[in-house]
Amino acid sequence: MLYMTTLKVTRQPSTPVPASLMEAVMALGAEATRAGVLVDTRGLAPVAAGGARISLVGGALSVTDGPFAESKELVSYALYDVRSRDEAVEWTTRFVRLHLEHWEGWEGEADVQPVFEAPPVP
Amino acid sequence: MTAPDPRHAAEVVWRIESANVVAVASRVVGDVGLGEEIAQDAFVVALEKWPVQGVPPNPAGWLVTTARHLAVDLVRRRSTYARKLAEVGRDLSDAPGPDDVSDLDDHIGDDLLRLVFTTCHPVLTTESRVALTLRLLGGLTTAEVARGLLIPEPTAAQRISRAKRTLAERGVPLDLPRPQDMPDRLPSVLEVVYLVFNEGYSATSGDDWTRPELCHEALRLARLLVSLLPDEPEVLALDALLELQASRLAARVDSSGTPIGLLDQDRTRWDHLLVRRGTAALGSAVALGGPAGPGPYALQAGIAACHAMAPTAGETDWAQIVHLYAALAGVSPSPVVELNRALAVGMAGDPAAGIAILDDLRDSPGLRGYAQLPAARGHLLERLGRADEARAEFRSAAGLTRNAGERAMFERRAAALR
Numbered sequence: 001m002l003y004m005t006t007l008k009v010t011r012q013p014s015t016p017v018p019a020s021l022m023e024a025v026m027a028l029g030a031e032a033t034r035a036g037v038l039v040d041t042r043g044l045a046p047v048a049a050g051g052a053r054i055s056l057v058g059g060a061l062s063v064t065d066g067p068f069a070e071s072k073e074l075v076s077y078a079l080y081d082v083r084s085r086d087e088a089v090e091w092t093t094r095f096v097r098l099h100l101e102h103w104e105g106w107e108g109e110a111d112v113q114p115v116f117e118a119p120p121v122p
Numbered sequence: 123m124t125a126p127d128p129r130h131a132a133e134v135v136w137r138i139e140s141a142n143v144v145a146v147a148s149r150v151v152g153d154v155g156l157g158e159e160i161a162q163d164a165f166v167v168a169l170e171k172w173p174v175q176g177v178p179p180n181p182a183g184w185l186v187t188t189a190r191h192l193a194v195d196l197v198r199r200r201s202t203y204a205r206k207l208a209e210v211g212r213d214l215s216d217a218p219g220p221d222d223v224s225d226l227d228d229h230i231g232d233d234l235l236r237l238v239f240t241t242c243h244p245v246l247t248t249e250s251r252v253a254l255t256l257r258l259l260g261g262l263t264t265a266e267v268a269r270g271l272l273i274p275e276p277t278a279a280q281r282i283s284r285a286k287r288t289l290a291e292r293g294v295p296l297d298l299p300r301p302q303d304m305p306d307r308l309p310s311v312l313e314v315v316y317l318v319f320n321e322g323y324s325a326t327s328g329d330d331w332t333r334p335e336l337c338h339e340a341l342r343l344a345r346l347l348v349s350l351l352p353d354e355p356e357v358l359a360l361d362a363l364l365e366l367q368a369s370r371l372a373a374r375v376d377s378s379g380t381p382i383g384l385l386d387q388d389r390t391r392w393d394h395l396l397v398r399r400g401t402a403a404l405g406s407a408v409a410l411g412g413p414a415g416p417g418p419y420a421l422q423a424g425i426a427a428c429h430a431m432a433p434t435a436g437e438t439d440w441a442q443i444v445h446l447y448a449a450l451a452g453v454s455p456s457p458v459v460e461l462n463r464a465l466a467v468g469m470a471g472d473p474a475a476g477i478a479i480l481d482d483l484r485d486s487p488g489l490r491g492y493a494q495l496p497a498a499r500g501h502l503l504e505r506l507g508r509a510d511e512a513r514a515e516f517r518s519a520a521g522l523t524r525n526a527g528e529r530a531m532f533e534r535r536a537a538a539l540r
Contacts, residue, residue, distance in 0.1 A: 122376065
């Protein structure tokens, strides 16, 4: 079963990303890769670094350059190939816990969502 | 907001970590049967303690550490016992020596590698290796092993316990093979993972043509091997092959359970993430190379990649596939490889030459009763417009297969030839 997890930051400390967090993230990634469950992951640059938003509201398309006013920003995504939802939740919990251990004041959330399985061939 | 239920948390962490826990405990005590028991003891301790003390901040590390302590305690008790026996004058020189207790550094990767080479040890029968590997490295319960392999649970339990007994009786050490022994030991490991995958990919019996969960167990094992042995081209190639084959899982069976041949599949249903992973792994395997040129898994992955990269079946590079099958027949000759080479030759534009290769296989003992042989003849005869003969071959294939979905496919192809 494939699950996508997306990490969002809601409170970004003014301190730079601690090197120890990056190391811990790499180590956890290596562990999940070794377990054969982490099949894809990327970190995302801040919207301020060149993002944009294309929205459709009231029948009108508009393109807005970042940064945006609201407080949640996507930080990274990962795709897990696991046996169960529980396992996807556990790996993601480990990932969020690293922020608790290594980056004082950081707040955020990770969503775990199942990826649609292909429907049977008719 | 809910706090995790500690028992549930322990169960989930156990599912994820059991291979690591078994690997560490087995290395300390020098025996996989005992190692597994100790690992399970550690899990039981978690089930008892976590609801009282709360889930530890690093549950995975907690399980491994607890198992290691239990294992070390056992080794200490054993050596005390051995010393006492020695004091009363008994000869213990033949007894297996305990692992060096002082060497308890955290090398889970090495421990996993020892476990892999032990559960896939050549002293075991192939079916024992498969069952023991799924149990200890895949972390499946005996019931899940039985379900995966479509065997009764007592049979699975028997294969696993016999495998552990054989390893103990033969005194197989939990060693890492020396580099010079790798060429002898590695194929046995790769074969196990390949067999597990294939059992899920085209089930040899039963009603379902595929069991995707089993394919994904094999894929995870292949990825584990890549992490443990990143410099072995054939390990990367096996992973490439399985990623590429698995990319087609959602396309190769219809809703009634009937298989859909590779050339008839809807290629938009192929999983492009897996195709990308497979071609990347194959690229790494080729880049690593090897003195003897591509091995059997690299060649098979190369064939799978030819299919993966063709936008439509009609654009398949059959000439390249013929070339790869010829190379495969050189490094790993088998009647099945010849059969597939014949099909490729036929598809590359010369069905008569393909049929001639199949004619030579007619009396091959390895293909006796093998449904794919008449099916391949049927396929090539159909391309030559020899419909009556092709129909007879598909009927013969339908009579030989033990898989219900495959039988339906052959019957459908026979019926279409009117």
